[in-house]
Amino acid sequence: MRASIFDIQARLVMRILPVIAKEQHFALKGGTAINFFYRNMPRLSVDIDLTYLPVENRGSTLKNISNFLCGIYGAIKNQIIDSEFFYKKDKSKGLTYT
16 A cells, blocks of 8 residues: 555654754644644644744844754754755745755
8 A cells, every 4th residue: 555645744754853852942833743742633734843942032043043953954864864855045034944
């Protein structure tokens, strides 16, 4: 039986979450978090929603979020060898990872 896109995405998220959990500056939130850890809700998609926890001024917050996401990116690339990332650099928003 062929795995659905949802199943493939869910397995990938389960491989990535332990790496992200090591970064204590973020909290997991949203429907995927509820689905995996609290209540089994029907979902059409799987994504990772993070909230940056420290309260800082805007400039420091944006810089630190970008730095911490770069660290998560590096950790995932090192620990999950077959992973691929695509990101774009936007002058106003920093890096966007997909």
